[in-house]
Amino acid sequence: MDTATLNPLTEADIVGAVQAQAAxxxxxxxxxxxxPxxxxxxxxxxxxxAGEFAALGLEVREFEIDENKLHGHPGYSPSIVSYQGRRNVVGLHRPAGPVRGRSLILNGHIDVVPVGAERLWSHPPFEPHIERRADGDRLYGRGAADMKAGIVAYTMALRALQRLGCEPAAPVTLQSVIEEECTGNGALACLLEGYTADAAVIPEPGQDVLxxxxxxxxxxxxxxxxxVHAAVAHTGIGAIEFAQHLVAELRRLEAKWNEPARRHSMYCGHEHPINFNLGRIEGxxxxSSVSTHCRVDLRLGFYPGRTPAEVRAEVEALIRAAHAAHPQRDSVTVEVSYHGFQAEGLVVDLQQPAMLALMQAHADITGRPCATRASTATTDVRFFHLYGHIPCTCYGPAGERIHGIDEWVSLPSLHEVTAVLALFIARWCGVNRRAA
Ligand SMILES: [Zn+2]
Known part of the structure; x- marks a missing residue:
């Protein structure tokens, strides 16, 4: 493949085009x-x-998720909200000129996590606020970093190439999916609709490669x-107290999985890779009454190489043992159920051509080597990687306090990532000159 003819654009062309459209x-x-x-x-x-994709001249398709099509797939997670009326949006670029390069999917999730206690926010979470700073302006708001800036980056990367009079010389699919934050069923639905490519990139927050x-x-x-009556509380068993006892047992499992000898090699040097989060409690x-019922919702992390079924079996065995050890076990009922993420971990092969090309584009645009990161979270990368056999990683605008209060994204990083993605697209897909 002659990359000189496939990509006649220079780094300076691309940086200039991205800067010109920064506002x-x-x-x-x-x-x-x-x-919101x-x-x-x-x-x-x-x-x-959908409007942005249409303005780019893409073939736009919106589709509701049909859960019946996802059931039984190993990547499916039980949903927590009905899919009625909730759509994925896909924009497909088909080259007008000859197809000469490799195809690409750029995927992002449109959903954002709950804002939490609004009184803790310095500005309302859905009223974006820009702070001018000597070390780089920041845009604050829920979803700014995770991951609306990433969606903007891939959208504007394609626009920058168009402004330079070019189009990717291979199919490029832009995906804006729902439900990355609790099931990943939006990305899974895209895969099952048949969207595929030679590589995929998800600009999740962090200007390093996953x-x-x-x-x-x-x-x-x-x-x-x-x-029982609170006056004789010592004769009953509070559901809240018993739930606390079970959570304490799970904490011991968390500590065990974090022991250095039990770690996956990708997480050896990490401070605390496995996190069990008690995210919600209701009871x-x-x-004046000893509590009759308590529900706790937990999020558990586990290492690549283990299946969700194995983890469920281990967790249930632990709950059964903790229950059986209680002196009044026959009077207490514990039910375990699963709603939301049942997501397997993975390791990305960063020696694949697409990963190397992405990291090279980062180095060529920024002048800095591209760092890599083993994440202690999950992303939609798993659908491409595990079930679509499409090389895929994350690389996106840097930000902080994601899932927290006063989430922000770095605007210089947004523009840098836009340029990196544009250069990567130009090199990976090649470019055709667009008819004037
Ligand atoms: Zn995200």
Missing amino acids: ESVALLKRLVAE SLLGQETSAQVLM SAQLGVMWVTLDVYGVP GEWS
Whole structure:
């Protein structure tokens, strides 16, 4: 393949085009962050993205997720909200000129995580706010970094190439999917609709390349206790207290999996790779009754190479043992159920041509070598990698406090990543000169 003819654009051409449209990128990011695309509320943001894809001249397709098609797939996670009316948006570029390069999928998730206690935010989470700083301006808002800036980056990368009078010389699919944050079923639905490519990139936050990700599982425990009057509370068993006892047992399992000898090699040097998070608790009736019911929702991390089925078996054995060890076990009921993530971990082969080309584009645009990172979270990379056999990684605009309060994304990083993606597209797919 003659890369000189496939990609006549220089780094300076691309950086110049991205800089020229910097204000437009920020304006699009502000519009996207202002759409509160929480779970089940993605529609207005998806309408916006469908419009952006159409404005790029892409063939736009929107489709509702059909859960029946996902059931039984090893990557499926039980959903927690109905899919009725909730759509993925896909924009497909088919070259007008000859197809000469390799195809590509650029995927991003439109959903954002809950904002938490709004009183803790310095500015309302869906009112994007720019802070001018000597070390680089920041845009604040829920979803700014995770991952609306990433969606803006791939959209504007394609626009930059168009402004330079070029089009990718291979099919490029832009995907804006729902539900990355709790199941990944949006990305899975795209895969099962038949979207494939020679490589895929997800601009999740972090201007480094993803080398591995953990498995993630959501587990729900429902505990039913022995309710009595609070005056004789010592004769009952509070469901809340018993749930706390089970969570303490799970904490011991978390500590065990973090022991250096038990770690996956990709996580040897990590401070604390396995995290069991008690994300939600609901229980009890009022202060003067011993609680009858308590539900806890937990998120467990686990290493690549283990299946969700193995992890479920280990967790259930632990819960059974903790229950059996209790002196009044016969009076207490514990039910274990699974809603949300049942996601396997993975290791990315960074020696694959697409990964090397992405890291080279980063080095050529920024002048810095590209760092790699084994993530202690999950991403939609698993669908491409494990089930689509498509080389895939994450690389996107840097930001902080994702899933926290006052989430922000670095605007210089947004523009840098846009240029890196544009250069990567030009090299990976090649470019054709567009007819004037
Ligand atoms: Zn994300």
